[in-house]
Amino acid sequence: MVPNxxxxxxxxxxVEFVGAEAVDLVIAEGRQPSLKHPFKGNMDVAALESLIEKVGRERVPLVMLTVTNNSGGGQPVSxxxxxxxxxxxxxxxxxxxxDACRFAENSYFIKIREQGYEHKSPKEIAQEMFSYGDGxxxxxxxxxxxNIGGFLCTNDDLLAQQEKNLLILTEGYPTYGGLAGRDLEAIAVGLQEALHQDYLEYRIASTAYLGNHIADQxxxxxxPPGGHAVYIDARAFLPHIPPDRFPAVALANELYLEGGIRSVEIGTLMFGASATMDLVRxxxxxxxYTQSHIDFVVEIILEVWKKREQIQGMKLTYEAPFLRHFTAKLEPEPAEATAALRS
Ligand SMILES: Cc1ncc(COP(=O)(O)O)c(C=O)c1O
Known part of the structure; x- marks a missing residue:
């Protein structure tokens, strides 16, 4: 079992592909889209304790924390x-x-929302956060x-050696394998630049600008709006479309048709019937983007909002056995079918 x-x-x-069970333990506030909380990405500490006690530590090879919590609305962890x-x-x-993809944005949220961190730099906050983990x-x-790439870190030297040996088999030696030298160097610079305070301030402010402008209408x-993205609650936007008719896919399609805006469903298509929310990210x-790009996005979303009642549900016509949302094919349901479901 892997808690996250x-x-x-x-x-x-x-996680599932290697036969383990992936368990989501975000706090209850993190599952309610409209509820405001400064750290909706937090993990439920008591739930983690009781899971470990119930199944035994031998069955929990690691615990993961996703910072910020992408599938939960880009929300930070305190x-x-x-x-x-x-x-x-x-x-x-x-x-x-x-899962450190957005470690810099998470650090900035800690700086502006958590007492005691207001005078620390995003880099100091990131360093403190990583000091509590193992990789x-x-x-x-x-x-x-x-543009591309990533990495795996561990503080366990033996494990690192085993991972590097496996990497030679599957990808190449760490300094020249899957990532070209120039990409490794871009990452080395990027990790520093992502922690610049002025950059982070602008980034978080422009995401909030988009979120607040559509929420005001x-x-x-x-x-509140996340770090890297705004997430529309498609279940609330399209209450006439039940989750099994993929409201967030229907809404994402509409945004593309109306204004060429590319978004993604995070909901029932992605996670199946266990999805607790249907979001458009x-x-x-x-x-x-400049301010005028973001203003255009606001305008298109508000146009779609005005005609939301005409949007129809979607029907799956093809799905792969796992990660089905990457290649699924869907078609709109006839309007009468959506109306019948509603009544
Ligand atoms: C939190 C999180 N983890 C992992 C990934 C996977 O990244 P990649 O597509 O580079 O493998 C993503 C990508 O969006 C992500 O947001």
Whole structure:
């Protein structure tokens, strides 16, 4: 069993692919889109304790914390929570790994929202956070500011050696394998730049600008807006479409047809019937958009909001045996079918 606050889809699939069970233990507040809470990405410490007690530490090879919590609305994890989770892990001698894609944004949220960190730099906060863990996975396309690549870290030298040996078999030697030297160097620079305070301030402010402008007009979003993305609550946006008719897919399609906006469903298509929310993620690439781009996105969402009652549910016509959302094919249901479901 691998506990996480919320597993990212491919992380969950990798855990399940090797025969383990991926368990999401985000706090209850993190499952309610409209509820405001400064650290909705926190893990439920008591739930982690009771899971370990119930199944035994031998069945929990590691605990993961996703910072920020992408599938849960891009919400941050507090330092207090990191410390508490780390203490539980150390007590049971279970390694704690961060899914660290957005470690810099998470650090900035700690700086502006958690008492005692207001005078610390994002880098100092990141260093403190990592000091409580044993390793991390990192997709450097996010807070690594790189075009491609990522890495795996561990503080266990023996494990590192075993991982490097496996890597030679599957990818290549660490200095020239899957990642070219120039990409490794881009990551080395990107990791530093992602921690610049002025950059982080602008980034978090522009995400909040988009979220607040649509929320002010009544569009239901995960509150407060996340770090890298705004998440529209598609169940609340399209209450006439039940989860098994994929409201977030229907809404994502509509945004694309209306204004060429590319978003993604995080919901029932991605996670199946166990999905607790159906969200449309509007992820904002770093250092790409100007204010007028974001204003255009606001305008399109509000246009779609006005005609929301006409949007129809979707029907699956093809699905792969796992990670089905990557290649699924769907078609809109006839309007009468959506109306019948509603009544
Ligand atoms: C939290 C999280 N973990 C893992 C990944 C996977 O990254 P990659 O696609 O580079 O493997 C992502 C990608 O969006 C992510 O957001």
């Amino acid at each position: 606050n919320t597993h990212f889809d491919t992380t969950r699939a990798n 330092m207090e929570n990191v410390k508490a989770i780390s203490a539980v892990c150390r007590k049971h001698r279970i390694p704690l790994y961060f 991390c996975t990192m997709s450097a396309k996010k807070d690594g500011m790189a 009544g569009v239901p979003i995960v509150q 509007l992820a904002i690439p770093r250092r790409v």
